[in-house]
Amino acid sequence: xxxxxxxxxxxxxxxxxxxxxxxxxxxxxxxxxxxxxxxxxxxxxxxxxxxxxxxxxxxxxxxxxxxxxxxxxxxxxxxxxxxxxxxxxxxxxxxxxxxxxxxxxxxxxxxxxxxxxxxxxxxxxxxxxxxxxxxxxxxxxxxxxxxxxxxxxxxxxxxxxxxxxxxxxxxxxxxxxxxxxxxxxxxxxxxxxxxxxxxxxxxxxxxxxxxxxxxxxxxxxxxxxxxxxxxxxxxxxxxxxxxxxxxxxxxxxxxxxxxxxxxxxxxxxxxxxxxxxxxxxxxxxxxxxxxxxxxxxxxxxxxxxxxxxxxxxxxxxxxxxxxxxxxxxxxxxxxxxxxxxxxxxxxxxxxxxxxxxxxxxxxxxxxxxxxxxxxxxxxxxxxxxxxxxxxxxxxxxxxxxxxxxxxxxxxxxxxxxxxxxxxx
RNA sequence: AGAGAAGUGGCAGAGUGGUCGAAUGCACUGGUCUUGAAAACCAGCGUGCCGCAAGGUACCGGGGGUUCGAAUCCCUCCUUCUCUGCCA
Numbered sequence: 001x002x003x004x005x006x007x008x009x010x011x012x013x014x015x016x017x018x019x020x021x022x023x024x025x026x027x028x029x030x031x032x033x034x035x036x037x038x039x040x041x042x043x044x045x046x047x048x049x050x051x052x053x054x055x056x057x058x059x060x061x062x063x064x065x066x067x068x069x070x071x072x073x074x075x076x077x078x079x080x081x082x083x084x085x086x087x088x089x090x091x092x093x094x095x096x097x098x099x100x101x102x103x104x105x106x107x108x109x110x111x112x113x114x115x116x117x118x119x120x121x122x123x124x125x126x127x128x129x130x131x132x133x134x135x136x137x138x139x140x141x142x143x144x145x146x147x148x149x150x151x152x153x154x155x156x157x158x159x160x161x162x163x164x165x166x167x168x169x170x171x172x173x174x175x176x177x178x179x180x181x182x183x184x185x186x187x188x189x190x191x192x193x194x195x196x197x198x199x200x201x202x203x204x205x206x207x208x209x210x211x212x213x214x215x216x217x218x219x220x221x222x223x224x225x226x227x228x229x230x231x232x233x234x235x236x237x238x239x240x241x242x243x244x245x246x247x248x249x250x251x252x253x254x255x256x257x258x259x260x261x262x263x264x265x266x267x268x269x270x271x272x273x274x275x276x277x278x279x280x281x282x283x284x285x286x287x288x289x290x291x292x293x294x295x296x297x298x299x300x301x302x303x304x305x306x307x308x309x310x311x312x313x314x315x316x317x318x319x320x321x322x323x324x325x326x327x328x329x330x331x332x333x334x335x336x337x338x339x340x341x342x343x344x345x346x347x348x349x350x351x352x353x354x355x356x357x358x359x360x361x362x363x364x365x366x367x368x369x370x371x372x373x374x375x376x377x378x379x380x381x382x383x384x385x386x387x388x389x390x391x392x393x394x395x396x397x398x399x400x401x402x403x404x405x406x407x408x409x410x411x412x413x414x415x416x417x418x419x420x421x422x423x424x
Numbered sequence: 425a426g427a428g429a430a431g432u433g434g435c436a437g438a439g440u441g442g443u444c445g446a447a448u449g450c451a452c453u454g455g456u457c458u459u460g461a462a463a464a465c466c467a468g469c470g471u472g473c474c475g476c477a478a479g480g481u482a483c484c485g486g487g488g489g490u491u492c493g494a495a496u497c498c499c500u501c502c503u504u505c506u507c508u509g510c511c512a
Contacts, residue, residue, distance in 0.1 A: 044474050048481045055481085058493040062442035077492045084492080247471090368472095376453095378471095 001105045001212075001366045003380070004037045017111025020327040022120055029108060036101040043097060047090040054083045106215055110362040112327040113336035119326030125339070129310075130321035134343055135401055141346040144396040145277030147403060148174070151423050154278070166267070166282030168392075173423045177398070177410065178285060180417035181391055182260050185287035185312065189388060192308055194258035194289055199238030201261050202229045207241040210367045212333035212359075222264050231264035235288035236385045243292055244367045247378060253371060254301060255292040258388070260285065278392035279351065285391040291384045292369065295361070298382035302358045305386045306338050309354045312389055315413040318397050319343040321350065335360045342393065346400040351393040356386030399423075 007014050007030055018026035057080045064073040117126045148154040153174025159167040170178050186196060208214035208230055213221060222231035232238055239259050248255065263286050267275075274280070289308065293301045306322070313320040323339040330337055334357040341350035361380040364370070370378045402409040407424030415421050 041474065044481085048474060051482085052480055054492085059443065061492050065442080073492085080492045376469095 001362065002108055002110070003361060003365050004033060004101075004105070008034055008037075014111055018108065020112050020116075020118055021109060021330065022328045023109075029104065033101065033104050033108070036097060036104060040094065040097045040101055043090060043094045047087060047094055050083055050087045050090065054080050054087060057083075109332045110330075110335050110359065112330055113358070115324070116330065116336050117324065117326045118328075120328035121326075122329050124326035125329055126324040126326065128322040128324055128338070131319040131343065135319055135345045137345045137400070137403070141400070141403060143277065143346045144344070144399040147399045147408065148277065151408070153177070153423060156277075164282070166280070168278070168281065173418075173420060174395075176418050176420070177395060177414070177423070178391055180414045180419075181389075181394060182285060182287060184414060184417050185388055186258060186260055188312055188315075189258035189287065189289055189308070192256075194256045197239060197242070197257050197259045199235060199242070199259055199261065201232050201238070201264075203232055203237050203241070204229055207237055207244070210241045210244045211237050211363050212366065213237060216332045220266050222266055232261060233265050234263050234387075235259040235261040235286065236290060239288065239290045240292075240363060240383055240385065241367065243369045243383075245369075246367075247370045247372055248292070248381070250294065250371050250373050253292065253294050253381075254297070255290075257290045258287060259290070260287045262286075263390075274349075278396040279347075281392055287388050287391075289386050289388045292364075293382050293384060294371065295379070295382050298358055298360065298384060301382075301384055302336065302338075302356065305356050305384060305388075309340055309356055309386055309388050313340065313342065313353075316394065316398070316411045317413075318394070318401065318411075319345075320353075331355070331357065333357075333359050333362050335362065340389075342397040344393070344397050344400050346403070347396075351396060353389050353393045353397075354387040357384060359383045359385075 002014070011030060011034070014030055015026045018030070023029075057076050061073050061076045061080075064070075064076065117124060119125070142150070145156075148156075151173070153170070153172055155169045155171055156165075158169040159165075162169065190196065202224065205214060205228065208221070213233060214230075217233070221233050224230065238261075239257050242257070243255065262283055264283050265281075267280060267282065289305060291301050291305065310320075310322065320340055320342045323341065325334075325337040325339055337355055337357040339352055340354035340356070341352050343349075344351050360382050363383045364380040367383075369381050369383065371381050372378055398410060399408055402411075407422040409422055410418060410420070412421075
């Protein structure tokens, strides 16, 4: 959530930022926010004045009663009764105004970083790096969904039987490969100083709001209505919310966490030509890295995280490219995002396997996540996260790119973890 | 899941209708003392909102209610503990 006082101070900058995202009515929306905030403040002031008077009289009533001045006490009571109806009314106005202001703020996405290129669609994303030479497979190369069947390592039909489409069953070396990747990713993060956590994969509404999935992505999460809980779409939600309502000491920064969880996405309406096999699932595994950092250092941290993800792809020997997302393609809560895509050689297409983002104070404001500086003053922190990495598409790329007549060669970095070198 | 008990500041723990935002202790911060440290002593030490400030206001698990006035009384939800049941 944007910070109202910042909007007031730098209104043109915020308007420009939102327009860069393609928001047409940015000026009107921001002005509504500012007006509501003015109303909130003046109402608060008035209410406080009335309450102050009321409190004063109430105290005097106590004293009068002690002195036995019953009549005077009763007179004072009449006066406060009058005030009471006024404060009640104003209190309601204040609550409504706050609610309205909140609702407005929830509709407004983060503003893009100045580094973020302009643009409306993924075509405008900036390619920061791409592999020199795309791998060429023979004409008989198979897409991963064929390979999966041939080697019997992932079973979609069984998943349909147990749950439904988009919930595959990993079997034998498929399951082992997945576990190997998880352990590899977790160990690599551990080497980079991330503390591992295992959060719940079910979250409450407050957590969904804290990181901005609610109300923006209500329809994309599985909702357990009889308990009013949600299945996580990413470990970002439970891990970042670990720090909701927290004030950390400046010297304890940065906070670095890594977590492995399944992720659940309804992907409503997004089934089409490009979702075969492992390309898009309702449930998938992901290792996520999260950092909470000092505002002055978060940009360097973003690069550090980007480098970490890049290192993983290098060690997996997969052809990849790095994109800097344009303003129009940026996630709702993000200030700047780098996407990583691996090349799936049989499908001949790029698959997104990681998104590394800096949210700056957008999430922290909602989370009330702050740090205390040397002078004991409190300031909002910056939150960042990135996939490191999402599993199914990595597996798809490993399978397709590693296929040979003798079987599928898996990357050397995984041999120890998997306990095998070839799927045959 | 059933029965009972309890939720107060970083922690411990007072407070059952009226200067209570809240005693006291510990922890923490600054100072005095000391060659240094410890001890002792002095002072400070929650959060949000409004305000340039002085100050005001709100918060004692969450929400609602009674009252001129609620940490204190009532309702409700949540959580924790104990016992019973069930279970990996």
